[in-house]
Amino acid sequence: MRYRFPCSLILSLLFCCVLQAQQLSFSPMRLFFKGAPGETVSETITISNTTSQSYEFLLSLKDWNRDSLGIKHYFPVSSLPHSNAKNIKLPQTSFVVAPGEKKTYTVSMRIPIADTQKIASNSMLFFTQVNAPRNETGDKSGIGIRISMEFGIQLFYTPQAAQKGTLRFLAFNYEPGHKKDSAGHRLVVKYQNTGQVHKDGFIRFELTNKQTGEEIKPEPVPIAIMPGDDQVVHYPLPKLAAGNYLAVAILDAGSDNELKVAEKNMHVEE
Known part of the structure; x- marks a missing residue:
C-alpha cells in the first residue's frame, strides 16, 4: 500500500490505459526520450478529467523491470542497473486536475554528458490519487473503503548508440x-x-x-x-x-x- 488513512482500506489500482468508467485519461502512457549528450529534452503528458470530481495526485518515480513471464516488478529509484530515474526532472510532485479540466504535465530528462551507455534505460512515473472519497460500508463498524487510483507512465531513454536487434x-x-x-x-x-x-x-x-x-x-x-x-x-x-x-x-x-x-x-x- 502506498498510502494509509484512518479507518479505511485503500486499494491502489495501476492503470495502463484510459479509465473509461471514471472518464479520466492519461495520454500517452509511455514517453520516449532521445537526445545528444548534455542536452535536456522534454515530453508532455495530457490529463483529461471529464467527471464532476477533482483529482489530486502525488507524483513519484520507481525503477522497474519484467520477469520471464513479462510481469512488471517495481524497485526503489536508481536501484537497477538500467535506471534513468536520476536524470528525470519533475517540475512538481503534486498535481490537481479540476472537474472538466484538461491539463498537461511536462517531464524532462538530461542526457548524460559522458554518454557511453548503449542499452536503453527506463523508469516509471506514478500519479497516485490522494483525495479518494470514502465509500461507507453501511454498517456501524466505521470502516469505509477508499479506492485510490494510480496511473503509471513508462519513461524510456534510448541512447544513440543502442542497437535495435531483433x-x-x-x-x-x-x-x-x-x-x-x-x-x-x-x-x-x-x-x-x-x-x-x-x-x-x-x-x-x-x-x-x-x-x-x-x-x-x-x-x-x-x-x-x-x-x-x-x-x-x-x-x-x-x-x-x-x-x-x-x-x-x-x-x-x-x-x-x-x-x-x-x-x-x-x-x-x-
Whole structure:
C-alpha cells in the first residue's frame, strides 16, 4: 500500500490505459526520450478529467523491470542497473486536475554528458490519487473503503548508440493436457530480445488440422520485453478435435522488424 488513512482500506489500482468508467485519461502512457549528450529534452503528458470530481495526485518515480513471464516488478529509484530515474526532472510532485479540466504535465530528462551507455534505460512515473472519497460500508463498524487510483507512465531513454536487434525464438513446444480433455493443452513459446532497446508487439498463432484443412487463428498475444531479456508465453489452446495439427507461431514486433516464424507438429488425442 502506498498510502494509509484512518479507518479505511485503500486499494491502489495501476492503470495502463484510459479509465473509461471514471472518464479520466492519461495520454500517452509511455514517453520516449532521445537526445545528444548534455542536452535536456522534454515530453508532455495530457490529463483529461471529464467527471464532476477533482483529482489530486502525488507524483513519484520507481525503477522497474519484467520477469520471464513479462510481469512488471517495481524497485526503489536508481536501484537497477538500467535506471534513468536520476536524470528525470519533475517540475512538481503534486498535481490537481479540476472537474472538466484538461491539463498537461511536462517531464524532462538530461542526457548524460559522458554518454557511453548503449542499452536503453527506463523508469516509471506514478500519479497516485490522494483525495479518494470514502465509500461507507453501511454498517456501524466505521470502516469505509477508499479506492485510490494510480496511473503509471513508462519513461524510456534510448541512447544513440543502442542497437535495435531483433526478436528470435528460443523454443516452441506443445504441451498436451489430460488425455481425452484437449481443453488442457497449450503452446509454449520462449523468445529473446537480441537488441539494446525495448520491444513490444504480438505473438500470433495459427493452427491447421492436417486431416480436414480447418484453420484456427486465435487472438494475438501482446508482448513487451526489455533489452537482452528472455520471456516465456504459455498459450492455452481452445478445445480441439482429435487429430494431427500444424502449429505456427509468429513473432511480430512491428513494421521495422522482420517477422519470425516457428512451426510445430502436434497430435491431439481423443
